Amino acid sequence: MKATMKDVAKLAGVGVGTVSRVINGVRVKDGTLEKVNRAIEELGYEPDIYARGMKTNRSNTIALIVPTIWHPFFSEFGFHVEKELKALGYKIFLCNSTGDPEVEDEYIQMIKQNKVDGIIGITYTDIDKSVSSDIPFVSIDRHFTSKVAIVAADSKQGGEMAFDELNKRGCQHFAFMGTHQDKESETKNRRIYFEKAAIAAGKKVSILDFEEPLVDFEERVREFFIENDTIDGLFAINDFFGLNVMRELEKLGKRVPEDIQIIGFDGVKLSEERDYLMTTIRQPLESMAKVAVEQIMNAINGEPIAYKTIIPVTFIEGWTTIN
Amino acid sequence: MKATMKDVAKLAGVGVGTVSRVINGVRVKDGTLEKVNRAIEELGYEPDIYARGMKTNRSNTIALIVPTIWHPFFSEFGFHVEKELKALGYKIFLCNSTGDPEVEDEYIQMIKQNKVDGIIGITYTDIDKSVSSDIPFVSIDRHFTSKVAIVAADSKQGGEMAFDELNKRGCQHFAFMGTHQDKESETKNRRIYFEKAAIAAGKKVSILDFEEPLVDFEERVREFFIENDTIDGLFAINDFFGLNVMRELEKLGKRVPEDIQIIGFDGVKLSEERDYLMTTIRQPLESMAKVAVEQIMNAINGEPIAYKTIIPVTFIEGWTTIN
């Protein structure tokens, strides 16, 4: 039978209140402390988090909502979030929303029932409608109208940087390729500021921006490159997209980076110790995770939160650019 | 203020017991059911899982322990486990052990305190010592002396398959490269049965098996290939290891697959919709997740469990072999 607080109290010859104090680090007389600790040790007592949660209405749990943990971008982010949270004694309840609003709703329900203290979420559905505004929410990359905190990588800087680096490497005809959603997210700025920078520099820039979900990807990419045969500098909305485009380029007989240089976005890696997949603008996932955790803690503790935190990106040189 | 069961009972004009029955799907009179449901609706009542857990001593939570979710193998596995568990109404508490026994111990403590109903773990430390045998545990790949269930991919079949496929493609001098731990895990069989098959076929086979952690990787790999210049068929203990070896091979001026064909193990993908990285023996992660969840459920419900489940692997043809 598992030992309870009462058992400890009896063995130590003190009241349960005192045991509770010891567990929670409230000062008690040294002698008492020792007696209690000895009893705890002897009985192998472990506090019951559920009983505590019932009193305190806290769970020390944060829900992490991602479309799918089976994607290096999210799994790296999850890894960092988990690390930060663990250091603070928080547990993480993992939710793969699959981007499906229904699934998200189910999670929201679970979250409410489980006294989850806060949510860190990467989601592009109208989740804010379902999550009652009383549970702290930190959103990654996506803007919400309500007052949820957002943390994102600096897409403006990233877009400009992509242009600069390509330009610096002698490209003349620029292209942006990607997808977009109609939700207001930071992601959009990748294209916008890349394009702006190119125009400001008086360079030719062509755009192929897909609606989601993608249809006729291969065909449209081919057409695009045939129509714009002189493209020699490509900025892809993310690394995976860039990789997919490269596959088509290969079929078209174009060589990377000799004929066309490519910069991706995200800075995805297969795992901590492996290389980046291509030249890319890296999102500082570790910092983003840190800030997200910081903000969620602020919100939980009723401290003021930063409504929006934008974190600088970095340029990572890989094999898809020259030099 | 959040509505409680008492509120619902009062509004519906019934006793709390009845509300509890409705919540838990126990049959009540149709009229009563309707009254209660209406009250629940009206008050936006959500059951308090913590209060329930306190009575039932169950949390409907499974801990998933992996070295790091930031690795496509574990994140894919986690993805499938989460999916299965969610369908059963279970939550998942994610633990990145980083392979560090101390971290694992901390998690075990959290797990105990949080009434976690069971653990699914991929771990190579002596975790079984700390996890009191009363909490159901399903281990992936690793054997334990105690009676925890294990589920693993068929490494014997995989090893033999790797040989067969390489042999079929005309290789004459075979090699296995990898790492090993002294823990008793299925992984060992990858090498053992590959080697056996080669010997049985009267083929030359060379082995480079590193201790963990790896030291002098690059140097030793180079030496190995220089000493064994005729190797034309390589079986790598896993895909990442294979990729690393390939990098060295490139420096040595060997071409893959023209000079040397390579088969990996795991069948790691960057994400659901992307290709495998190389020719490989794929571990059926989805089935493994299914079985793991099945077994943990059996254990939780006191039903008999299969001590050991070995699941067949499949050969995936990629660009690192010919044909």
Next chain:
DNA sequence: CTGAAAGCGCTAACAT
């Protein structure tokens, strides 16, 4: 500084 006692919201056993 510490003991006693009141509940947190729920389930389950017991009545009816």
Next chain:
DNA sequence: ATGTTAGCGCTTTCAG
């Protein structure tokens, strides 16, 4: 079939 009631193990007043 349903109302009533006794705790689950803890935190937190309230006294002392």
